[in-house]
Amino acid sequence: MKLNFSTKIISKVFLYSILLLITSCNSSEFKSDAQVVETTNVQVSNNPEVVNTNNVQTSKATQSDDGLEQIARRLIELYDNNNCKEFFNAFPNTFEKFNQLYGYDDETGARRLFSQTEHIPYFFKCSEVSDRERLEKVIRIGINGKWDADSIGEFQLLAHLLIKDHPKAAKETLNNLPDERAASFWYFLFDSPHPNDKQNVLSFELMQSALGKDSKQSKLLAEQFQKLRDSDDGHGR
Helix, strand or coil: CCHHHHHHHHHHHHHHHHHHHHHHHHHHCCCCCCHHHHHHHHHHHHHCCCCHHHHHHHHHHHHHHHHHHHHHHHHHHHCCCCCHHHHHHHHCCCCCHHHHHHHHHHCCEEEECCCCCHHHHHHHHHCCCHHHHHHHHHHHHCCCCCCCCCCHHHHHHHHHHHHHCCCHHHHHHHHCCCCCHHHHHHHHEEEEEECCHHHHHHHHHHHHHHHHHCCHHHHHHHHHHHHHHHHCCCCCC
16 A cells, blocks of 8 residues: 555656646747747837838829929919019929920820910010029020920920020020030920921021030030931931
8 A cells, every 4th residue: 555655646746747847848938939929029110121112102202293283373373463573483493393394294194284385485574584594594494305395395496586685695604504414405405306407407507606606505506406417317206
């Protein structure tokens, strides 16, 4: 009987040890899992690289559209109130913005102010703006410009007449720019569907004469005009 009792005691102690070991292992595994989950949550919530880029891009596009809409409304209001000085100031300063407001896109159609053709001559005729101010802004808009019909074509034509009437002031303004930017303006001014058209060639010759054939701007103009003529395949663009 004593032997059996001792055996039972030993068996219970052994079984208890096994249960204690198993419980301890499970507890450790649970703590380990909990730590992993907690760490993962911290990493996700604090990781600065996890950004929804689609939402950011959409937000920027929306802000850009809102800004253009505000400018368009402002220009219409100033034109309707015949406030040409403020209209001139609010008018876009770059070709990109000018095109976004007055141009035409083959995929999305007419831009916000495409139909407001009266805005272009109004911009050029404002008597409250000096010729120097007008020249400087027109040249800024023309840089990186590209010919198109309608408002862009009309702006190009009126810019051409402005330069022709004030060649000295135009040269001084363009001479203050890097050559590549001045050249870009001349490229835009003579860009057309048919650069080799006789009237276009005559306009180039008259402009060269007004600038002085030996002047820097005349030479830059000649280089850009030749590029345009070389690109002409006779079928327009």
